[in-house]
Amino acid sequence: MRIIAGEMRSRTILAPKGSDTRPTLDRTRESLFNILAAECPESRVLDLYAGSGALALEALSRGAASAVLCDCSREAARVIRQNIEALHVGDRAWLLQMRDLQAVELLAREKATFDLVFLDPPYRISTVPACQALDRAGVLAEDALLVIEHAAQSVPEPGPAYALTDLRRYRDTMISFFRYRRQQDAKDLGISGQL
Secondary structure (H helix, E strand, C coil), X not given: XXXXXXXXXXXXXXXXXXXXXXXXXXXXXXXHHHHCCCCCCCCEEEECCCCCCHXXXXXXXXXXXXXXXXXXXXXXXXXXXXXXXXXXXXXXXXXECCCHHHHHHHHHHCCCCEEEEEECCCCCCCCHHHHHHHHHHCCEEXXXXXXXXXXXXXXXXXXXXXXXXXXXXXXXXXXXXXXXXXXXXXXXXXXXXXX
């Protein structure tokens, strides 16, 4: 695997061994980041099922300000740590070796906020609980973009706080893009006259 573009272009990165991690292919990652070109600069990134860390590291290479990479797998965490060190981004990348919802709770306590979130878990894991937890925790900036990679058979429905803005298919993989709205406008809630 390699970093596709940006300041770390062509640098190789490691991928965890075993079948638990399904790295996003270079060609798919290149197409994805062509779509995200305007989203990366100065963004605060969360990669909640980081695997190799390729998505967050690619975002850093393309100008993201910081990235939190989370994975509960010991092997994935070992590889992510090696990739962060090899690319010399330890001042902008933080690793959390814990489960998704634990990470969201910790980030909420730290009052972290994210503009760009990658959710690319094993296909058997639903991203809906994580999306709901991110909303409840208040860790998403207004208009944050969630990028969810999933099997092509179904599109996730993360809840009313998220609006599907784009959908791309790459063979048997689908990538859904959702914009986050922190809360409904007071007008939509029918309470505008009470504020």
